[in-house]
Amino acid sequence: MSKGFAPKDKKNPTSDDKTRYFIKTGKIAIHGDANYELTTQDYGQCFGFYQNTGQNAPPVEKGDGQAGSGGPGTGKHVLSTPGMSMECLGEGLKLKPQGDKVCVPAKWIRAENGDIMLDAHNGDIHLRARNIYLDANGGGNEDGEIVIDATRMVQLKGPDIRANCEKLCMKANQECDIITDGFMKMKSAFKVDTQKMDEAYGIFSEIAKKATTLDLPNLGETPNSIANKAVKAIDMLEKGKDAFKEVQKELINVAEGPLGQRLQQAAETDELGLEDAATKIGEEVQKIRESKAGKELEERFRGYIQGFGGST
Secondary structure, rough: HHHHHHOOOOOOOOOEEOEEEEEEEOOEOOOEEEEEEEEEEOOEEEEEEEOOOOOOOOOOOOOOOOOOOOOOOOEEEEEOOOOOOOOOOOOOOOOOOOOOOOOOOOOOOOOOOOOOOOOOOOOOOOOOOOOOOOOOOHHOOOOOOOOOOOOOOOOOOEEEEEEOOOOOOOOOOOOOOOOOOOOOOOOOOOOOOOOOHHHHHHHHHHHHHHOOOOOOOOOOOOOHHHHHHOOOOOOHHHHHHHHHHHHHHHHHHHHOOHHHHHHHHHHHOOOHHHHHHHHHEEEHHHHHHHHHHHHHHOOOOOOOOHHHHOOO
């Protein structure tokens, strides 16, 4: 092994080859110089402990073969397998009764410094337990945040969802819906409602105000709706008078023309038999009025008219 690729501790590497696995120490790997590395016959399956990597640690100024490589305690442990890694724990621990919130660890991962990351690059992360607690205590300083960030949807579902805080801010860039089939209760010391459309289109607020305001008249005044209808009716009558004059002129022209003379002649000679037809219809109507059913119908009609305050 060349001097440039020798382990930093300057100790000789060793190896122990077996039928389905081999063990090496002092191997220079991507994770660092191996103190112990076990590799199996399945490609990508290994288990190892590696020397100081200097990851996010202050450099060591003195030390045999360690100058500038990182502080003490930055050794790395790596478990790699192409399939599933599974642990079965806690079979002999106490089964907690319902409502017991005392912590009985079956798996404890403690990071004195540094972060813990769960990264499912092309998969999902499922947390399933009888109860789940998230506690961001800030580590003794001003931190202490829980951040949930999703690109499509965040869904909270439960029979009772509560938020208890000093300040609550909710912002929806497109739409905000609050729907309930029961009571909706809101209580505040002060309440301020502002509309963005008032800032850009102030006229909309005036339209909304008029549309939702009861414009009640004073005592003795005619309601605006009736007054507006009267104005519209007068306008229609004025327009109707002009139209009626035009129709009247056309009727006079028709009456004085050949068609009007022919209609007058037909009426005088009763060519269409309208007089006879009218006489016969009048006789039939008189018979119906004098019949028992006609008299009952007439009495009922008079009763309707009197009920509406009219007269016969």
